[in-house]
Amino acid sequence: MSKVKKFIAILYQILESKEYFNYVSWTNNGTSFMIHRIDDFKKIIIKECFNSISIESFYRQMCLYGFRLKKKKGLKEYSHPNFIQGKLKELGLVQRKRKNYATCDDMIKVSNTLKEQIQRLKEQQYSFLYQLKVQYEIHKILSNKIKQLLDQFQNQYPEFWKQQMRIILKLIRGCKPLYGVQTSAPLYEILKDEMLQQEDFYSPKQLSFQ
Template sequence: MGNQKKFLQKLFNILESKEHEDCIQWSPDGKSLLIISGELFEEQVMPSYFNSTKISTFYRQLSQYGFKVKQNEKKQKQFYHSNFEQGNFEKLLNIERRQRQLNQDYDSIISEENKKLKNELKLLQKQQQVIQAQLNIHTQIYLLICKQIKNVYDYLKQDEDNEEECRIFFESIIQIFKGFNHDIAQNIFEELKNIGGPLSPQPSPILFPYLKFN
């Protein structure tokens, strides 16, 4: 087998030996190869067998020999060629390397990867926007809570006999800010209702949408 086809011989022997099945192996029907883990393949196989550390180089070589690529149900890359199958070394002689044709399949693979990365980036950007919007809402909630706290405090300060109620109120508020536990928050507002007065905060589904009101 000529120097150009040593690549195919190495690849065939790797698959037949099953030494690196954690990153590359035959498909169940033995008619294509599966990339189980691109990272492991780059780390364990590429430097030892192909004098490279870039899996993109490996993909390009497969494309040059006419391999087609698809993605299986596990989202693994699956490369196939009519003359490349398990246990049939002789058929490798029928595989010819493309000399002048542009590497359209390789470009297609790279384009697919770039498209996937762009879509993932767009999704992350949308998620970031949603998170930022949620943070803005929570900031407004906290500001409204603080205003309500100030109103209650000012109201309670008007009467020196309300010192104990002030202590209970602010201890309760601390519990709210610790995590907005539903049961704790509900009990706190029951306490605040008992304080009474025109400036007492009322449980509001706008301020506290996580609470259920009768």
């Protein structure tokens, strides 16, 4: 039988020791073990027992030795058909799978890359939503200001109302951005009634806001 690897021997000793029971322990049937407190496991067990290797290196070793991972709400449960509580003779069968080294390492790199990409996409999404909200508020303020000016103009110069405001209506109707429909709709309703019936009325080309 093959000699028990140092990494596997240390891991087994940790699980058999009561000193680290609060951080990592066998499950009830002894066919797997569970890491309870990952942060403490990383700070205490990894530092004291595994010569301060990184937690990523520990995960990679588990993968290389053929352990199966099962996550449970922030916990990590590992199992191996030959890594069982009380069966010391079978520990020598837990060997590194050299053929899967590159595959395992590549999977971790791909996973990290995907996490970084997802984080960047989230940041871009937040930035886009913030900018959209700002534009919406600006459009709302402008619409209200224009409405106030139009009301004032209509009261002070009613004889020029239809003639002078026609160009404003053209711009509002032709260039109204899609996301600002709700804020500009009241202003559009104020102006459209009679001027839309004019024969010389035209609308400029719609601008794309998509």
